[in-house]
Amino acid sequence: MDSTNYKILLVDDEPDILEFVSYNLxxxxxxxxxxxxxxxALKIAQAELPELIILDVMMPEMDGIETCEELKRIPSLKNSIVAFLTARGEDYSQIAGFDAGADDYINKPIKPKVLISRVKALLKRYHPDNSAEPVVSNSEIITIGDLVIDRERYNIHLAGEEMILPKKEFELLLLLVSKPEKVFTRDEIYSAVWGDNIIVGDRTIDVHIRKLREKIGQDHIRTIKGVGYKFVV
Incomplete structure (x- = not known):
């Protein structure tokens, strides 16, 4: 897919920012x-199904964090990549963004060439056919104990309870369950889930692991200090 086929949705309450970023894209x-x-943004996203959605954090009525959370609940947008473009660079703001399911966090001001580079890197991660790595088996349904993973629908069932996971959380879980008891290093996780060309914060994996543990329980994912994480059956 070349750039002429990609749709990008920009969401910002400042017209000057929309005009500047739109022009360069x-x-x-x-x-x-x-x-x-x-x-x-929610209405446009559901109608147009953009491959990439770039959100500001500080907006009236519904801020970027809330918007991201709502976007991630919409099944038809499960493949859409969401990134924040914002002047708020504090750790707590970035953590809130990743907690909401964002795939990346871009601080502004940003030079046009750098922005385009980040956008291109993000779009390399777009997999509309859901066939990207990791591949656990040919089956769309993976069952491990009381955990049932539906690769096609990007959801899981735990003890019969259904949950829809944000894309990166789902891909991280898929990676870990692909080889239970194997310790995946942080570098392996970054490469498989975010891609070698993506720049993410040091705490990105930790935030996603914490969110997964909140949803599937503390016992399934074990931390190996100084190395990485493994899935425990």
């Missing part, structure tokens, strides 16, 4: 959609 032949608030 359209120069690269991306199709650019814009929204000035979260509610508008």
């Amino acid at each position: 359209r120069r690269e032949n991306y199709t650019v959609l814009t929204a000035q608030n979260g509610q508008e």
Whole structure:
């Protein structure tokens, strides 16, 4: 897929930011959609199914964190990549963004060439056919104990209770269950789930692991200090 086929939704309540970012993305032949608030973004996203959604954090009525959480609950947008573009660089803001299911966090101001580079790197992670690594088996359903993973629907059942996971949490879980008891290093996890060309914060994996543990229980994912994580049956 070349850039002429990618749709990017920009969400920011500042018209100058929308105009500046849109201009630079359209120069690269991306199709650019814009929204000035979260509610508008949700409507456009469901109608247009953009491959990438770039959100500001600070917006009136529904902020970027809330908007991201709502986007991640919509099954038709399960493959859409969500990134924050914001001036808020504090750790707590980034953690809140990743907790909401965001795939990346870009601080502004940012130079146009750097922005385009980050966008291209993010879009390399777009897999509309859900066939990206890791591949556990040919079956769409993976069962481990009381945990049932549906690769096609990006959801899980734990003791009969259904949960829909954000894309990166789901891919991280898939990676870990692909080889139970194997210790995956942090570098292996970054490469498999986020890709070698993606720049993410040091705490990204930790945040996603914490969210997974909250959903599937503390006993399934074990930390190996100084090395990484493994899935325990």
